[in-house]
Amino acid sequence: MINPKIPNGPIENKWANYINNSKPINHANRSKYHIIIVGTGLAGASAAASLGELGFRVSSFCFQDSPRRAHSIAAQGGINAAKNYKNDGDSVWRLFYDTIKGGDFRAREANVYRLAQLSVKIIDHCVAQGVPFAREYGGLLDNRSFGGSLVSRTFYAKGQTGQQLLLGAYSALNRQISAGTVKSFPRTEMQDLIVVDGHAKGIVARNLITGELRAYTADAVVLATGGYSPAFYLSTNAIGCNVSATYRAYKKGAFFANPCYTQIHPTCIPQSGEHQSKLTLMSESLRNDGRVWVPLMHNDHRSAEQIPEQERDYYLERKYPSYGNLAPRDISSRAAKQVCDDGRGVGPGGKGVYLDFSNAIRRVGKSVISARYGNLFDMYIKITGENPYDKPMRIYPAVHYTMGGLWVDYDLMSTVPGLFVLGEANFSDHGANRLGASALMQGLADGYFVLPNTIAGYLNQIKPGLIKDNDLRITESVDTSREYIRRLMMIKGTKSPDYFHRELGKIMWNDCGMARTESSLRRALSEIPKIREAFWKDVNIPGSDMEFNQTLEKANRVADFLEFSELLCLDALKRNESCGGHFREEYQTIDGEAQRNDEEFCHVAAWEYKGLGNEPVRHQEQLKFENIHLAQRSYK
């Protein structure tokens, strides 16, 4: 059993007690501590800015050309906060309850309660930074509804809430860069975690323009490097999103928790062909006004407008009358898969369902719908060449977010002392399924409010500046990374990294996607090592490693996906239950819903690396539900 170090006391007071009992670092001593933060999305940028404000010395790394391009930028719909500005019965408790239930009772109560408490302060801070949230005519902030909730608690900035929040965090980061507390390293990618005497003491990173590899030492390392959706090749994630930072930390002793919890988002634009490089999400907020349906008849090839009302199956409204089109993501995705598997899907290959706005347009008018979702409709038109004002959108589920991540305790520290993990890169708050508009909330809560209060607990125990750059143990880690890159360069095969990534993606989607079985997972586990072997024999990287080389960057990341995916499938195989985004066909209720097994699996699985080719060790953190009664999740 691993210990999450949850503070004592009633859940409402845990965080306040924690802060009261903590010992901050004396202001005069803070600049003696150097902290490395990898990743500049919402979690990384907000952490770097906040630690800089406190007076720590911070180095901030990202592989993109600018911190502002981190993938948080693509979040569309919104950010939750328990403000109850709508007087519709919202509260910290209700947000806590919705998140635990939405995560299918596989998240840690204490962390989620803290998240719900902090949600309120996030909105205040972002408004103060100048984030242009949507407002009502009276000058107050507007809210909308998202899946898995009966109240309106989602704050938004049209369909680009992620970009606006990230620009806010980026501006705070810029302020600290200007003040000299934060040093920024764009286009610099982490290659490895440096662990000295069991403690995280820095990273090895590659300058992506010159190819130079070097060590950066620190007193603590923070990973805010996002999720691992591109293990499936096609996902809604950006092209550069990767698992390398967290996976390499895992290989250095950080436990990886619940890798099988992956979120398949129900409303994405269907794939149009083999060439496709990514899938595009259509925000969940569209389900506020759009109605999801398929034809009642099998293999109905009539166009949408030719199908009369009584021959349509609004299956979400039929199956989940109280939540309807706002059923949570895992449930909506599975329902879409079921109707498509039943032969009632629409569009090429029957891999799609309609998201229809005609009712809403009739009810409130085209201009109102355009004000709410205009930019999303435009994006749909650009990609598909079809106009959703005239005919329904076609949508299909796609991999979107990963709830699993490096295991962290209440302090957000991993099993490697001095290594902290924030945002999507950790596992702690969303259980087996994340509710819409909660990722932005978690990233910012972790970075602005949690880490700045928890990191002192660790820093108080160590002496700052113990390890120097020329320490033999540091130069050795640089040599190891250099050797790894040299091995990649030397393969000189015949295929591109994309080729192997795509092959991996097919296996992952077919055998470990929306529905998993013991036999499909065993098949994946036997196929993945074969692709990995082929990759190390036959990948080709033209050019040199001492220059700007995007093929090398890609190969470097694909190599990690080819190892990590095995862990993901293994975790899925060992979790003999269905919960949230992890659906094992063997474990379902008679009406096809996920069937949890609380007796045996009410725990976090945290994996310990034991060398490539050896089975990792599965540790457990027991989940205790002291405040919310464990129950079968129902949205009916």
Place this chain on the structure above:
Amino acid sequence: MNLRNYTLKIWRQKDKFSPSYLDTIQVKDISPDMSLLEMLDVVNNHLITINKEPIAFESDCREGICGACSIVINGIPHGKERGTTACQLHMRHFEDGETITLEPWRAEAFIPIKDLVVDRTAFDRIQQAGGYISVNTGSAPDAHSMLIHKNAADEAFDAAACIGCGACVAACKNASAMLFVGAKISQLAHLPQGDPERKRRTNAMVMQMEKEGFGSCSNTLECEAVCPKEISTKVIAELNWEFIRSINN
């Protein structure tokens, strides 16, 4: 599906010290549903299999919001479709057999890195100079303690929609960054939170913009025409107004 063929003329440049040239590449069997960048993926995958250097180009989100993609397509930054980034430009907009010329952003302040990739960190430095509101984490009052007129919030949002891609600079004959800087200034100038620092902010950002080597605006308005987020040149007028205010106390 009717697949199409194209002739690509692509700017190649090994690094900032090397001369550039236009490389001609024939591509076959391209689906009209592919994006321009997916077409380049196909080309690159082929080049890698024959051990030739693939074309370096930038992209990340591939849904028009991160601002990474940056290609001048047939002489127009992001191509001829209005309000569209290169990653959202699909091949259905190109005729079968067409010759497509691809070049990087070209401006003194954007230093070449390789092929179609340039260094745009000048934009970061302009924002570091003052593009923020000085508020420390934890010090904010309740969000509803301040009423903001819906029109002001909407105008701030319209300016904030800038994705920092730099197409405005690439389109401008003076390589001016006034649309970009104007958008940043305008966003905060419309909001009461931005008011205390407005003069200092404008001054610092304009000074940094000059230092980076961006040119001045001579009102050709090409920037607005190519901006993938259709930011209005109204923000340039606002920038000028804010700048005059910032020096005349």
